[in-house]
Amino acid sequence: MSEYVELSNLTKTYPTPKGPAVIVKDFNLHIARGEFVCLIGHSGCGKSTVLSMLAGLNEISGGGIILAGRELTGPGPDRGVVFQSPSLLPWLTAFENVMLGIDQVFFTARPEERALIAEYYLTVVGLGDAMHKRPAALSQGMRQRVGIARAFALSPKMLLLDEPFGMLDSLTRMELQQVLVDLWTRRKLTALMVTHDVDEALFLADRIVMMTNGPEAFVGDVMKVPFPRPRNRAALLDSPEYYRLREELIEFLEVRAYTLKGQTPHGGPSSPATPTSPAVGPAQPATPPIQPAVALAAS
Ligand SMILES: Nc1ncnc2c1ncn2[C@@H]1O[C@H](COP(=O)(O)OP(=O)(O)O)[C@@H](O)[C@H]1O
């Protein structure tokens, strides 16, 4: 497996009124070129912190990140970022919003060529008929389609997605998961996506990285998702293996995310039977009381 992205002992310390808070500590992860990795963990554990350091939008306190053989030192168009909300400029059309980045990255290309790039990606994400509308005339799901088109249109070395479908209803979310996976299949971009939805992770990812609770959060476990591509959602839901992996992810979130940190789980290892709920608990306090590690309650 060729290493394309290397996060080595990545650490983030934020200053707080009570002194420095070590949010992420010695986070280690290697990603192969063309791999799709999902990062899951409880709210507040530090997922966005890791992603924003990769995006170059958040200073690295310790350790480092190498992308395609070069150490990252700041933001750049070699990383396409998709956030929960796409932050489109409201006075520009979807097409013009996508063109903004294309004009910067492909400034040597002819204007017609640049326009073709924008039209191609907007069409692939399903906005062929709506690309000349302004964001106010687009639904939230359509706006997020623009965000996805914009990220892919720059042909980045890496795609970074932070809960991109977190604000969408479940039907729209499934549609956009399909849009994303179709585009990713065409372009095979290396991707790291934060999600708190275990079903989304199992549908999209080659591997799922499970993050412990904070403070000093780290990679607690990594799951290889064995399902061949292209994946069919109905077939996945028919597979006993799907439910076994799902249980394992939920068990991590409900038990090991805590016990690996010497914390006491809330509510125990029972897992819901329906494949819809993300089963993610409340955010952790910044400095939890020190408790002895409890034995794993499930295996
Ligand atoms: N700029 C900041 N200053 C201080 N603390 C921060 C800052 N940004 C995030 N944090 C804290 O870092 C922790 C992790 O945040 P975040 O990475 O957003 O978590 P997640 O994305 O997993 O929900 C939280 O406790 C949050 O309050």
Ligand SMILES: [Mg+2]
């Ligand atoms: Mg976050």
